[in-house]
Amino acid sequence: MKSLCHSSSYMRGRRRHMREKKSMLEALKRSNMIALKSNKKAYILLMIVNIAMCASTFVDLAFAEYITNSAYNLFTGKTDYNAVIFGILAFTFATLIFNSLGLIKQMLNNRLMLDITYHFEGTLNDKLGSIKWEYYENNETFIKIHEVRNHSLKTIKNMVNSIIFYITVVPMAAIYAYYLSQINIFAVIIYFILVIIFNLVIAGKMFSQLGRLWEEIQSYSHRQKYFFNFSGDKITHQEYKFNRLFNYAGDLWEKCYDSEHKIKLKIFGKHEITLQTARLIFNLPYMTMMIFIGFEIVAGIHEIGFLIMANALFNNIINTCLNIQNNITNNRIESVFIKAYEEVMSYENDTITSVLPYRGNVHLNKVTYTYPQARVKALDQLDLCIKEGEKIAIVGHNGSGKTTCTNLLMALTDRYEGNITDGTKPVNLQNSISCILQDFAQYQMTIRENIEAGYVGHEFSDEEIMSILEKVGLKDVVLKLENGIDTQLGQLSKGIELSKGQWQRLAIARLLANPNATIWILDEPTAYLDPISEIEIYDMIYKISGDKTVLFISHRLGFAKRADRIIVFDKGKVAEQGTHDELMQKNGIYAEMYKIQESWYAMPSNPIGCCSAIAGS
Structure with a gap:
């Protein structure tokens, strides 16, 4: 019976793993398409620059070996000072080239991320302005829209960076292979077996369990943040202060915080244990290989600089494995927001009639x-x-x-x-139909723009706007303003604030703006x-x-x-x-x-x- 239960649990976990993997791949594919649509040229150039910069790892490893061997040879008199200086200048020149590439990389990355932001927000706003009204009335779809607005853009950017990272892993692997080929092949095979077993399997499972613990805490975290931001906006803060809700809301926040805090303490404890255990596991293959290379140097197979280079090499390999694991873990967790984005973008549009x-x-x-x-x-x-x-x-x-x-x-x-x-x-x-609703909009735009919003597409003259304002009893108020109908309203761009009654009259002005x-x-x-x-x-x-x-x-x-x-x-x-x-x-x-x-x-x-x-x- 226990064997059957274990087998069933294993199969469920396997199916969940396959679903997560498929979802992650689809999310990466979707993010790649968004990046190409946003700025294809910058995206491709960024990939090329990142691939080119992989050569910096080769140069760094070669320099570590060269400078150590040169110092040893200078000490023993096997080389002259001028030759060493020439080599250092050559490596310095290469470093300057890679620093320049790094600057270009940063500029391209900034440009691409800005274009992704513009593309995402533009397409999402267009979509949300076109979907059917029911999606906002349905609790499930409304929450999904909220998730997309708050998380999907950041996720897309992370996915794009992960794609670029995965591509650079290929040339990095070639560089590692070149240096590893100088070591005994059987030792290298054993090393990679240890890396796969310890790093990708054991440590991977440990961090996956940690990820699930973080997911469990989200409900407490959301509620705690809600009460923390209880007085965040102007209208809510007025009620918050008027009703003396400080202690009441504070108590609610404290309860949620305590619940979250207790779970977080457990997670932090497990996280530290997991992290330190993972570090030990990651270092087992590294220590094994360093001992082996030490024997090869003693045997005269390599110079002393090879040991320093190998130390940097194995650290790079470990870091690359960690980055692969972290990227895959994060991509699996965040793929849910890409899926939510795709679902929102597939919502049925409202029918616009003429x-x-x-x-x-x-x-x-x-x-x-x-x-x-x-x-x-x-x-x-x-x-x-x-x-x-x-x-x-x-x-x-x-x-x-x-x-x-x-x-x-x-x-x-x-x-x-x-x-x-x-x-x-x-x-x-x-x-x-023109309408005014209970929660009518108080657009933080100019008075002119507020009225134009009632009849989009029509270019109003100053006389038309003043005529409308006169009908709703706001003409005299506007004439006293320094910028008149071009006065900015609200708290943006040093705007002025209207009374509730004035805002209502301005809403009625929008009603009058549409003569049809x-x-x-x-x-x-x-x-x-x-x-x-x-x-x-x-x-x-x-x-x-x-x-x-x-x-x-x-x-x-x-x-x-x-x-x-x-x-x-x-x-x-x-x-x-x-x-x-x-x-x-x-x-x-x-x-x-x-x-x-x-x-x-x-x-x-x-x-x-x-x-x-x-x-x-």
């Missing part, structure tokens, strides 16, 4: 949608008609399906059941404002929307009274719809929500609430 902006009614017929990994339907047999030019307030509790409905209208996904039509045939609203949009969607863009300010923003949008269809989405009802129609979502369906008065008479979900929120909008001079005042304006 349909003209649509005007007319929109019908959602039996529309059903479930988020990836979710068990409950976000929309369940939804039937809804949106009439052209209507100003609709879509309300409901969190999770009722409001945002999901608008996501489908914006054509973020086509993986839903049912139809979105004009009444008879399917309609694509991709080029017909026939439908505006506002998905709780005022969630961070107080209820009174929210009504003011909605009132402004209402006035400038003209004949456009506008969907106001919120779980707060301050502006709902002014809407042409109120649609109440509940459990992925339309639970109620009608005007404010009609829904209040029904005394259903809307009436319940409104009565709870009514006090939010009340003023001392207006006990009924400012909603009524605005509704009558």
Whole structure:
């Protein structure tokens, strides 16, 4: 029974080893292709220079033998001083040549790495901007995207350096073979058997076990780093400080750190034992050969300089074996990030249509949608008609399906059941909608660029931008700025900071920038404002929307009274719809929500609430 279990365990380990080897080779191949695409000329030249620099090892070994023999011969009077000086000058000249090659190598390497960075980031950004929306909603694919963004570029660069190293191993092996050929062939064979057994097999397994221990600690490490960076960005730090989270977050960090620290101490202990044992193992073949060569020198087969050269030779061989082992180990571990990169680059792109902006009614017929990994339907047999030019307030509790409905209208996904039509045939609203979302972007660009982002491809004149800013109430603010509409915003490039309300008005300006949009969607863009300010923003949008269809989405009802129609979502369906008065008479979900929120909008001079005042304006 024990024999069967051992055999089964061995086979599983063997299969895992073969998978890792295949994955590593595929990762090296992919990295090689990226390097060639990034800068083929620099990549090939870098390989040639690295191969040429292998000759420096030959020169170094020859110089070690020459200088030792020359010193001995000078001491014994077998050679003259001038001959030794000439030889030293020749080796010095060769060293200068290799130093120049080293400079060229560094310059080529820097150029190649910059081009790889540009190629990687450019292609990845293009891909992430084109993939389907579901990949960001799915937890597994979202994590994979995060891994690629954080690790794949560094891995590709490491893989490229490994490829160059593996290529240089061939000429290095030829140099080693030349010098080893001067030693007894049987001793060399025994030496390499010892190197393979001790270095590549025993030590390799020891370091592989150590690598698996490091993998186990990653979950603790990620969590500890998360809490360490808890106050890393501006918005999070504000909440961090306001809620006095220093001790709370510190305690969480300390728990994770303690767990990680305990495991790391065990790993460090095993690492030191492994490292020192590996060093001893690596040196066994070396010590054996040095003893053998010592006997050959005593026997008069070699000069004393050969012993010094052999010492450097065997150290180089050991270092090369170690580098091969380290590169293979690292390549196996890191190949997972290349695989993740390939998977992300193979994700299905979103369909970009060139349909003209649509005007007319929109019908959602039996529309059903479930988020990836979710068990409950976000929309369940939804039937809804949106009439052209209507100003609709879509309300409901969190999770009722409001945002999901608008996501489908914006054509973020086509993986839903049912139809979105004009009444008879399917309609694509991709080029017909402009929107402001709850977490609207605060682009750290100029004011001009912030507005241009709302209508990409159109070159705005200064007059057009000022006209838009005037509509959203920012013209006077911008005119007071030294650089006007070309003022940099945010914390980059010495930009200025806007208030939350000003940022929201700038987001509305982007909404106005696209004249072709026939439908505006506002998905709780005022969630961070107080209820009174929210009504003011909605009132402004209402006035400038003209004949456009506008969907106001919120779980707060301050502006709902002014809407042409109120649609109440509940459990992925339309639970109620009608005007404010009609829904209040029904005394259903809307009436319940409104009565709870009514006090939010009340003023001392207006006990009924400012909603009524605005509704009558």
